[in-house]
Amino acid sequence: MPSSAVPRTAALAALVASALAAGLLTGSAASAEPAGDAAAGVRIHDIQGATRISPLAGQPVADVPGIVTGVRGYGSSRGFWFQDSAPDADPATSEGVFVFTGPGSTPPVKTGDEVLVSGTVTEFVPGGTASGNQSLTQITRPTVTVVSAGNELPAPVTVSARSVPSAYAPPGDPAAGGSVNALPLKPKTYALDHYESLEGVNVRVDTSRIVGATDSFSALWVTVKPYENPTVRGGARYGSYASQNSGRLQIQSLIPTAEQPFPKANVGDVLTGRTEGPLDFSQYGGYTLVARTLGTVADRGLQAEKTRPQRRGELAVATYNVENLDPSDPQEKFDALGRAVVENLASPDILALEEIQDDSGSKNDGTVAADKTVKKFTDAIVAAGGPAYDWRSISPENNKDGGQPGGNIRQVFLFNPERVSFTDRAGGDATTATGVVRERGRAALTLSPGRIDPGNSAWESSRKPLAGEFTFRGRPVVVIANHFGSKGGDEALTSHRQPPNRSSEVQRVAQARSVNTFVKEVLKADRRADVLVVGDINDFEFSATTKELTAGGALYAAVKSLPRADRYSYVYQGNSQVLDQILTSPSIDDFSYDSVHINAEFTDQNSDHDPQVLRFRP
Template sequence: MAVLTAGLGTTAGQAAADTAPAACDAPATHQIAQVQGTGDTTPLNGQTVRVEGVVTGDYQGTDQLKGFFVQDPTPDSDPKTSDGLFVYSTKEVKPGDRVLVTGKAVEYSGLTELSPVTAVDVCGTGDIAPANVRLPLPAGTSAESYEGVLLRYTQRLTATETYQLGRYGEVTVSAGGRLFQPTDRPHPGDNAAAQAANNSRRLLIDDASTVQNPAKVPYTEPRLLRIGDTTTGLTGVLSQGFGSYRLQPTRAPKFAPTNPRTKKPRNVGGDVRVASFNTLNWFTTLNKRGADTAEEQERQLTKLVAALKGLNADVAGLMEVENNGDTAVKTLVDRLNAAVGAGTYSWIRHPNPGTDEIHVALIYKTKKVTPVGAARSSSAPVFERPPLVQTFQRKSGGAKFTMVVNHFKSKGCTGATGADKDQGDGQGCWNARRVTQAKAIADLAAGEENPLVLGDLNAYGEEDPVKVLTKAGLVAQTPRFVPARDRYSYVFDGQSGELDHALAGKGLSRRVTGATIWHINSDEPTIADYNTEFNPPSLYKPDAYRSSDHDPVLLGLNLR
């Protein structure tokens, strides 16, 4: 391609060529561009070819790709053809070697390559300068035209996904900051267009390794990479595999800690602090949804207590607590009290916890607030995990408020039929069920004094269930106090969004003094959690970070 430069005419390169074996006299039969072609696959599939190029990326280790990339120093003038190619061979080469390679042109997992290879002849040296690119690529330009090409990204890129960091050494970055779920906030055009725009801004960084769950995970030293951290000058060869284009770095990316951990949540003011926290399957029963071993359970409990201690909420609604009577919630409260003082917290017994393995729970500070009346719930059959409703008042008096703790149906598609199937609108499966649940909660809240509807609604900010609640007169609190860039509580498929909400009745909304989302979980790699199966032991810390996969929400209320 015209953006590439070559330097084969050096004295050292000529000397190496002069002393090369006779094999170097056998000329190339094709340019790399001819092997790549203008489409997604090689037009020479199955044919034996001989190409000439300069080695740009060497990944021949037994735990790597077992090959190297070469690039044509004399690219053609067609912007649709790539001038780089992967060679599946462990014949020793190094970056800068000018080579002539003979092999069969094939496609492997979307990548055009030579395999098997019958000859790799080192015939001198050369130099390939990286092509400067930016995301998103210009309209009409396909990533395929850069396959196998040495690239340098000339913009700041933001880590937007680390889910596969521990298992495969992969990180997804994006241009223009982190990616947000299209259904989480307003945007131009429809959700499909917004998703396409997101896809055009993202890039997967691979580690050129075939090892799963390596003992040494990249981007964990000197600090653990967080979503929101940034890198500049990213350089590598664009490869393809497993359904994605992926950059194989030629020099290790360095991420700046532009999204550092915070030791405590932002001050929300008020005289009563209220929180919502999905505990990610806090179970006292082993080998179910939560911990598999006693060691994991202890590690999980330690992290959950650290998070709850840091929140310092006077009342907290909890999701994904094992539905085994008072056992799981009591164990959590007992350990929390051991950390903050005996008798500090108690819990509300759920009058109708449902039949799911998990249920919602409520804990509160006994010296700060008093439960008013009995706990209530809903008998509506639409709830797998019925809400928990409890009115509270400050010990010293003042306005009452009513917690309505929820965990709506998830987006997973198992068992979905009819209107509950994925409708292709970005809201996932079971949206119709969540809408019905939201209507039931809106009706319930309408009969309560100063309702505060909170919890994991499994719906992003612009989705139908949230709109049902706001149209019923409930006021979403995080949009009032949390900047848009920080308004998220969960990350899925590299896109951030707000699944965990807090909506107040209009009267109570006037008493809300602040709201924040404490980003201790969603930005953290999963390898920092309590699990022991594959996580590097050194990454576990007895702190709040990655205590769950959801970030807790915290509100301040002025009830005097």
Template sequence: MKTTATLLRWLAASLLGATSVSGQSIAQINGDRFLSPLNGHSVTNVTGIVTAKGPDGIWLRSVKPSCNKRVSDGLYVYGSALAKNTSISVGDVLVVDGKVSEYRTNKDYLYMTELASPKVRSILERGRKVEPLVIGKGGLNPPTKQYSSLDNGDVFAVPNNQSLISAENPLLEPELYGLDFWESLMGELVTIERPRAVGRPNQYGDTWVVGSWNTTGDNDRTGLTVSAADGNPEAILIGSPLDGTKNPKDTKLGDKLDAITGVVYQAFGFYRILPLTNITITESPAPEAAPPTSLVSEGTCKGVTVGSYNIENFYAGDVAHVQAVAKHIIQYMRTPDLLAVQEIQDDNGETDDGTVSADETLTALITAIQSFSNTSIPYKYTYISPLNDESGGAPGGNIRVAYLYRADRLRLRNPNPGNATTANEVLPGPELKYNPGFVDPSNAAWTNSRKPLAAAWEFVGGSNNNISGSTSKTLFTVNVHWGSKGGSTSLHGDARPPVNGGVEDRLAQAETTASFVSSILAQDPSAAVVTLGDFNEFAFAPPVALFGTRSGLADLDEAAGIPPAERYTYLYDMSSQELDHVFVSPALAAARSTRFEHVHANTWLPYSARTSDHDPSVAKFDIC
């Protein structure tokens, strides 16, 4: 970080000198860094062309461009009276006075340079033609990987929050870094040609897009999949239209949009473009719905299907949600033999009255599956209740992980359930002391978080599980839902690298989970072991990478050859990303029969149509 002495010198330079500066250009006000060199100064005779008007201010562009790629020729002039002045129109050339200000609504956000308390001295000209800058043309291309020079090459690096843009105020390098690129266009009128949506709109209709410029991480749905050190800085958020219209809230991943023209702005933690009018969808990708998994159980130990699905705050009282999840399990996941589910709430959901049982919740799911099935599917369930109000999630919900299993194909091996405080152990064999049982539930790593549930399974058959001459192995599974990323800061935020909320907790959880799993392989290197669920972290981030190394398991995406851009189960901001993972033991990873698929049952749909915020995944193994 910048030394105290250096920071004090910079502050002194910005505060000393004349309090009123005459004849400053817009380029001089913006400067070639994130913060204005004239912050706090009153300026007079600032001349610019009106490029847009909003409800709370107007935007000006320099009459004579600076021709410096580091410096924006656009400026936001904040003042509702000026914005509502009907005698001022786009194309007018104004001379204004005001005070240079750096504004942000939250300490974690970046500042935006603006001219406050404006006073119009004169209107020099009317009807000047205003042409937007076209992003993607004339060398105006956003960088595709790095966000800031302060990230030291990796926006996802740990430790994070090592410096602040507001303190360092680095020189803008718009050809290298995404934040610098958008800052160098702050206040400018721009156009995006051939835009497409790379994320869902939020409740206000704000939508992440890219245009006709280079992108990285493109998946088959034309979204941008996040990868190591690449957080997709080339995407930009389209905010509220300046004419008072509303952006659509049903925009989907991959939707093509009409050209967008608007002004570059900074608000609520992100650079954004405020369009002159609302987004228009011109074409949606086909098919509208994702296909179901192609992986179907063979009904023998040679072809066992295992699924994982975070079903988002699931409880029996939400009948519509119960039915929607049941249909997904049947139609998209094709009723896997074993299903690890996460975010199972207790029987009365978010009523915080001490209830921890989830029998009614899971029975409702099994009943719904039966009601929608063409044939009788004998699912059973198993789980362990957490201690009241100690597993995080929605208050009162007592979320936990659980298993559904087809009793006609699988059963718990030597059932012996643990409880909320008993720690599972790997006994000689290997066998589990508790089946199922929590992994080290008293460990501080699980404070206010879900405990992993370990179980051992065998295929239903004769006394030795012999199916057509093949003997079933014990299948060991660990169902995880690691701590949330709550407390993270925006990729466009002040802290660099951005804060990855809860990462220290997940590192500790990775160690604990890996230690348990590795003890199985220590006894039997050829054991069939699967750890799966919502890891709440990227595969390349330190917690998941650490787990893979310490556990001895292989990332099934890698083992099954899933293309990197297709590894996503979640949409967040501008990125398709994978928080849900499956890791398998070497014996399963090396087997030619092992297969794996992510089923995009939710990420392809508009917000209103999704069943969960996560996609399910399905794997197929030979455990004979």
């Protein structure tokens, strides 16, 4: 590269980096206006540079040489990757880059073509700059000259346990809002820097364990580090904010499905042989090996778990997010959920359900009742050989509880009347708060079922907790069913800000504080009261949300009673993690807990959550 090129663009690169860090670029493609004539003699490593932002961002380049290593002729991001066959000596500068030919285009090259590419260097942020995602350096508005065809591809760089550092990411620069964009890459020190130094490069992984099942977008996750936080069933456990599992890598395919359908795989299966292709950066998952050659899935026979039945003197309480269930869902889904309650959950005495939608589902027509949804579900349980569950719930105000517009999701209590009774105290509705009184020496709810603190701003556009009073063998038990605010809006682990922004946590912490305060009111009325807080907490057992729930010793997160390798209820981007929880009051100090793994690890799911079951003797 001419010596004049770097000084000419240094100020521009700094401007682009700071703008990205500050979130000032509003489009998905971050670039500056082209300045001057196209730089001659530029190689791909000059374009990529030694930071995440190209030193040539916004600049025209001419006749950049390389070999095409992959072509994407589908989707909205069509184009091709090409790579320099004459790399420099700097491990921080990638030798590959993506050429964006435009939506609906047919890339004018084939794998193995030797090409010269002219165009404009841009920084594209998948999902837009507001997402916090890292940017992808690419060449846009290209002119491509094919010099020759059928060339040998550059040898792939093997991504392995040895090559990927244990440390995940450098701390962001406080002066740049926590961004790592302008920091020099240290590929031997940090995993994200290692992957960034290979952006656009032809890479390979060898036989690797699958830690994220095939999803509806034809993607799966592997780990190249088989000993990094393994779960009992073959996943990779996310056990703290510092345990990001650096060996995880998303796998997609460039191979047309007509030639090779994308394989269906579960957690614990193995992607055998060689998987090779360019390393991309995706809006959904970050660094992604887009396979030109795809390995073969070896089925390891993962089976859905079954919990043991409760004993005569034990009360079994479960929680299950059934993923936007409504009457229009296929009968097969209801049947499968019903069988799961009977066969996998052993027909618990009390079952708190999350994401029960109203009777018209996602149709935004003002319907809020969910009688048909619940009946279809309870009928499916009976058909599977289970008990005839009774149920209690409170319908929300229309479109006031978040979730899918028109769906009006809510929590519902199912209970087996042959084993447990419900204490009805009338008056509960969407906006009236239940309270606590002392009755005959015990804590009692003023409304049952009733909502907790529904007027608190913490519950705005979110599901309000549903409290119910039950009696088992003459002993009262208070159960509070929850569905806290989602993690939507949080930045990904691969964010350009490190640590990533967890903005959604603010609402969940406030929600946890509200529930914790209510539990303390129950315990003030009766310190020996049996209280269970259950549901989709949407947060980890080590999170600030859980710490707020358990503040002052009011509750204990029962999932912590499990071995660490079994603490998970959800799999997200190859990380097995806790979102669903059951928390116990101090009087419940002897219990059996089970995270029943029947969904999250499987490509065929009836829900994306695993149910939780707790058994104890009141």
